[in-house]
Amino acid sequence: MSGRTLVPALRSVSIGATCDVAVVQILVGQSVADWQNKTLALAEAFRAERVTIHSRRRGEVNITVHHNDALACVVRLPRPSRESHADLANIDVGIIESGTRWSVPVLGHHILVAGATGAGKGSVLWSIISGLAPGIRAGTVRLLVVDPKGGMEFGRGQQLFAGFAYDNGERTLALLRAATQVMQQRAQRLRGHTRLHAPSSSAPLIIVVVDEIASLTAYIGDRKVRSEVEQLLGLLLSQGRAVGVSVVAAVQDPSKDVLPIRQLFSMRIGMRMTEATQTTMVLGAAARDAGALCDEISTATPGVAYVCQDGRAEPIRARAFHVTDADIDYLAEHFRPSIGKAAR
CATH class of the missing domain: 3.30.980.40 (Threonyl-tRNA Synthetase; Chain A, domain 2)
Structure with a gap:
């Protein structure tokens, strides 16, 4: 009217x-x-x-x-004790705006962490590793780590890893081939018996951690090597979750040409980014409409991120724990894996 x-x-x-x-x-x-x-x-x-x-x-x-930012203050990493255990469905990596713990599921999921330089991607990756540390020590979790930047990010904690490659060539190929072989062998053994692998010391959860995945999918000069790396990553991301092989990867430039496989990650974490379009590429247009403004995260709050997970309609805002060199040394000293059987 x-x-x-x-x-x-x-x-x-x-x-x-x-x-x-x-x-x-x-x-x-x-x-x-x-x-x-x-x-x-x-x-x-x-x-x-x-x-x-x-x-x-x-x-x-x-x-x-x-009116105020509940995540403005740095959150120190609560170091795990030797008596603690790893809840693979709820790994604590920080806090959310309500003040409660921010937990991510690793078993049965692939996780992508995207953000600009200095956004705090390393804090998320090391917080996940800290949460997994009791499982590493118990033998129910094995980390295979690819650090294409010469091992600068993860070299300090390499005693925690069952495999460590710090190039984007033959060492990385060997590591990805080994993970893919275990995945395929498990699929043959578990087919028709279970829909989700249950980790054990004889058949642990294998987590492939890649610090800068774009170095493997876009910046390798040798076309033959790049093609095989992309194929192996595609196999791990499309077939690994159910058989206990997960990928946790970080990327600085989430453009389509750099990371065409980003939609295969069931959990995506968007940290500070330089452009609004990058938020949409990682989290989706609906997430940005719902308030996931990664391009507006302050440079003064490294570790702050918006998180989207398959099956959840709304993104959450969280901040990862701050992990120091002393924390990494503590993890490497107290939670290094014992020598045992090869994963199967």
């Missing part, structure tokens, strides 16, 4: 230490995306640091107004 103003109904408001949350009933004809497109304007109106909008239930949205 002419001259009539329709106003969305405010259902509830809750006030918090760092953010306020309003539940609003949206108008007929509006969508959640309509509201998400106005987050920058709402942040200006509320004089807030940022505003995120999520679907609560049909016809309602949660408007979260962030």
Whole structure:
């Protein structure tokens, strides 16, 4: 009707230490995306640091107004004890905005960590390794690590690894071939018996960690080597999860030409990035619309990230533990794997 103003109904408001949350009933004809497109304007109106909008239930949205950053402070790594065990479905790697632990599942998943230089990718990778350390010591987890930058990131902790390659040539090929061979042998043995491998000391969870995966998929000069590396990575990512072979990889440039296999990662972690398009490439357009603004993460908060996992509609904002050289030395000293049988 002419001259009539329709106003969305405010259902509830809750006030918090760092953010306020309003539940609003949206108008007929509006969508959640309509509201998400106005987050920058709402942040200006509320004089807030940022505003995120999520679907609560049909016809309602949660408007979260962030006045302060709950993740502004560095979070020290809680070192595991020798008596602790690794929960492979919930590896603690940091905290989320609510203050609770940020946990990631490793068993049955592949994890991609994307971010610019200095964004804190190493913190995420080392936090995952720290959470896995009790399993490494017990023999139920084996790490195969590829550090194409000459071992600068992971060389300090190489005593934790069952395999370590610090080039983008023959050593890396040998490591990927070994992981693929174990994967294929397990698939033959487990076919028809189980849908998800149960790690044990005789058949551990194998995790292939790659520090800069673009070095393997785009920057290898030898076409024959690059082609085989891409084939092996594709096999591991498409067939490894069910048989206990997972890939955890970091990438600085997540462009399509550099990482065409990024959609095979079931969990994607977006850290600070330089362009909005990179956020969309890693997490998807829907995640950015829901508030995953990786290109707006401050350089003063390395380790902060937005996390998307298959099966979850909304991204979460988290900060990884800060892992020091002393922490890595502690892990290498107390959790190095014992010499045992080869994985099968």
